[in-house]
Amino acid sequence: MSAPPISERGRLTPESSIRKLEFYAEDAQSRGATVYRLNIGQPDIPTPSEFTDALSKFKENVLAYSRSNGVVSLIESMKAYYHRNGLDHIESKDIMITTGGSEGILFSLNAITSPGDEVIVFEPFYPNYRSFACMAGVRLVPVSTSPETGYHLPDQKMVEEKITSKTKAIIINSPNNPTGMILNRDEIEMMQDIALRHNLFLLSDEVYREFAFDEANISLLSYPKLSQHVIMIDSVSKRYSLCGARIGCIVSKNEEVIHTVLKFGQARLSSPTLEQIAATSVIESGDRYFRQIVQEYKDRRDTLVDGLNQIPGVYCKKPEGAFYLMVTLPVAHAETFCRWLLTDFEEEGGTVMLAPGPGFYLTPDKGLHEARIAYVLNIENLRKSIRILKKGILLYNQS
Amino acid sequence: MSAPPISERGRLTPESSIRKLEFYAEDAQSRGATVYRLNIGQPDIPTPSEFTDALSKFKENVLAYSRSNGVVSLIESMKAYYHRNGLDHIESKDIMITTGGSEGILFSLNAITSPGDEVIVFEPFYPNYRSFACMAGVRLVPVSTSPETGYHLPDQKMVEEKITSKTKAIIINSPNNPTGMILNRDEIEMMQDIALRHNLFLLSDEVYREFAFDEANISLLSYPKLSQHVIMIDSVSKRYSLCGARIGCIVSKNEEVIHTVLKFGQARLSSPTLEQIAATSVIESGDRYFRQIVQEYKDRRDTLVDGLNQIPGVYCKKPEGAFYLMVTLPVAHAETFCRWLLTDFEEEGGTVMLAPGPGFYLTPDKGLHEARIAYVLNIENLRKSIRILKKGILLYNQS
Incomplete structure (x- = not known):
């Protein structure tokens, strides 16, 4: 047939x-x-017991949609978490709750690229970036890193020679999946230079923030000059062993970016309501x-x-x-x-x-x-x- | 800046x-x-009490990702539900669980269109179709219906004159949001004729199936000739007052479609695990x-x-x-x-x-x-x- x-x-x-x-x-x-x-x-x-405790306390008659940008208490708990992590300038309006970090990546890519555009990524990289790029009709352009350097970034020249008129963003992922590499300050400053010079977005996947064994991971959100260029993807999945909850967020000081991803968020109505409420309890329980x-x-x-x-x-x-x-x-x-x-x-x-x-x-x-x-x-x-x-x-x- | x-x-x-x-x-x-x-x-x-009862019984230590195509018991309960509704030919492999019907629409659109393609929709229509089409880079082409006819479909000619070489699908939504219109058998046969003649997908949003007050709604899945053309979108949101759970599914006898949406599903890892388990209890409780x-x-x-x-x-x-x-x-x-x-x-x-x-x-x-x-x-x-x-x-x- x-x-x-x-x-x-x-x-x-x-x-x-x-x-x-x-x-x-x-x-x-x-x-x-x-x-x-x-x-x-x-x-x-x-998974922290606060999660299931909060679930069992849910007493609403109707399991309703939540706001498209997320449950207010969850946004507030994420904001407090960022403040505890030295990112005092993050405000509630900079945060949009997403259904996992996955949705954050897809929404962000859609907000900053048109079909046919290019996005630079350092390989090896998290394979699902490729799937999301396919969905968005975007071409990922790889810059290779190698085992010998612990998969750290190559010279600035190697990155810049991949930039074309179609390049809209560079994906950064530190601490890195799959390599475990953490960007050092010199590398971040190199990325800052590139982003500002070529006016590119930096899509910064920081879902493994706490998993830094020797020195603390540095968030790209902490660079004031990049405030309009950084879109940070976050998730509670790994941090609190909440993979099955599908709760993450997009954080950016770029108001147009947040406004745009929120429109995508309105289309899918809301992230799971109960999981947001229960995740709030976990985040509020602190960083212990x-x-x-x-x-x-x-x-x-x-x-x-x-x-x-x-x-x-x-x-x-x-x-x-x-x-x-x-x-x-x-x-x-x-x-x-x-x-x-x-x-x-x-x-x-x-x-x-x-x-x-x-x-x-x-x-x-x-x-x-x-x-x-x-x-x-x-x-x-x-x-x-x-x-x-x-x-x-x-x-x-x-x- | x-x-x-x-x-x-x-x-x-x-x-x-x-x-x-x-x-x-x-x-x-x-x-x-x-x-x-x-x-x-x-x-x-x-919301049925079975939902919160199931939540309180969850005893796993780790809230893990579920399978990308959905929790097995949920797929089986959906299959049994379709069988109760006269769709005996639906098999487990025809069902892919999605994060709400919303994700089902987005995944389906991505599976069957390239950027620049066209999809026909009867207006007035559910506005989020437009947002998903924007994300997919697809142009929605409206065919108007009017208050005087209760928003029923116009003549076949009116639909066919909108079909171009870029047309890949027609969105059908019965029972309809926003109009409450339900397609009658003649209208469905007209759509069947158009789909077969022009080899188009029919994206059939049937999330309001039970809300048929005078005569039963007819699923497009029940038309054997359309088995390769119909992609049915479903959701538990309205049926069981579970809007905040974000559980839906894509159903199709077209194996390539299911294979493709599953690849998108793998990219986002899984739908919320607990909500799937709890929704299973609700669906298993029957249609009362x-x-x-x-x-x-x-x-x-x-x-x-x-x-x-x-x-x-x-x-x-x-x-x-x-x-x-x-x-x-x-x-x-x-x-x-x-x-x-x-x-x-x-x-x-x-x-x-x-x-x-x-x-x-x-x-x-x-x-x-x-x-x-x-x-x-x-x-x-x-x-x-x-x-x-x-x-x-x-x-x-x-x-």
Whole structure:
């Protein structure tokens, strides 16, 4: 039977490179193998009890739409959180609540680009940026970073030579998913120089703000000269282990940007009402919660990096933040290897699931020897995962 | 300070015509006036207790992402619901859970159009279609319907003359928001003929399915010849008074469509997890809930239509479904009048808030004498609202 055609952007949108091996993982589990899931950024840290407490206190008769820009108490709690983080100049009107950081990225891209425009991104990068760019009809232009420099930014010249008349924005993501890189002050000043010189937006994804193990992460919102250029994307998902709540926000001092994303927000009516109310309780409970867990993640990072570097042929510079790292593996094709780990290998009753490198790059043949690891398992399971991976690499290269 | 420019689609996206008078309404309330809000489709019917019961039973330690296509139990409960509604051929794989019907519309539009494409819509129409079309870079092409025919479809010729090489889809919305019109079998067969002849998608928004007061609504999914052409948008928001939950779905027998919207879904990771689980409990509780409330809405419709038609100069044909109607008012500019009701008028200690007609049309100067009324208040308040409106029209036309 004839069917109308799918759109070009629909065809171009990639399948999730993080989730695409899921079928093989479920198959391995059905064989009885334990799959250590290091492929996806779903923390194992318990959600604060304030969240479910607030849910059980909800007594309204009607679960109604909330305001399109978000529940007032949630906006106020986010503002207070920013003030505690040294961003005293953030006002309620600068904040628009979104359904996860994901919606914040999509709305922001739509607010600042027309179909056919270009947005620069440093690769490897969070693969969903690419999907959102496809939806927006926008071309992502990659600037490569490399394992040897810990995925820090290249020279200013390398960035500027990618700027054309169609370039509207640069995506910044620090602490970085997938690399764990945190921008230093020199790098931010370089980005400031570029943004001001070429009048570009900086779309700054700061959802891993607290996950900075050595030095604090610096928000792009703290640069006064960039007040009209920075659109900051935030989310409570990782900070409070609230991934399933789908609560995030867009923060910008640029009133036109907020006005525009709010119009998109009105179209989708509201973010989930109850989740906003419950998230408010969590944020109001203060910063104690994630202060505790950052130490746990730091210990995991150290365990993981030490362990990985002891596997022959494996290379990994110590990342500064987030809870991801890109590891270089002694294999020809990371994706084939990652699939093999799930389909043809077992050790200590289980196997490990990693996210293959190429999905984090746009440039062809980049990331072939890399994989992303999310250290969202406890140290005991991480140690076991390292042993399993070591054995896997050995066997794979013998076969 | 210089700022980078907002995108054209951002500038073109309209402000919510339903919510744009909100400022004046809040001002009226702060003066002590009761504002009878007939402008927005937020039902006053209590949310089923199964929803909050399920929430309080949630005992997972971590509020994790759910699958991108939705929680399995929710998909199964939706499937069972469709089977109860005579759509036995709907399988789990045909259903993708979305964050409200809103996300379903946006994802579907992106799946079937490229920027610059055209989509036909019957005006007056749900204004957020326009916002989603702006985001997708798509041009909505209106085909007008009129108060005298109860906003039923015009001749096939009138629709077909709007079809160009860029036309990819026609949006159908029955029961209709804002008009309350329900498509009859002849009209659906006309749409079938057009869709097959021109190989177009039919984007069928059926979120008001149960709100059919005289004859049952017919789903476009029940037409076998259209199996590859129909993308049905659904939502639990109105059916179960769960607007704030943001749970909906896309249903299609077209596998490529489902595959494509799932890729968009992977990009935003998941819909809110808890709300999906709680919505499952509500849907599993059966259809008793909305069977009860449909009678209530029918009584409201009858009260409202009778009352409105007794106001001199006011015209309103009896709508067949949903909980909206478009009323023709004896005023020169509905928007000015609706604002005046909030800023300069009070009767019985309050005033009424309507949604001005022009926001539901694309053709200039259409809807100038119309307003949408959502009958989401109980009969007593509806009666009071009619008295207030009658007095308002009288006074307004004297001044």
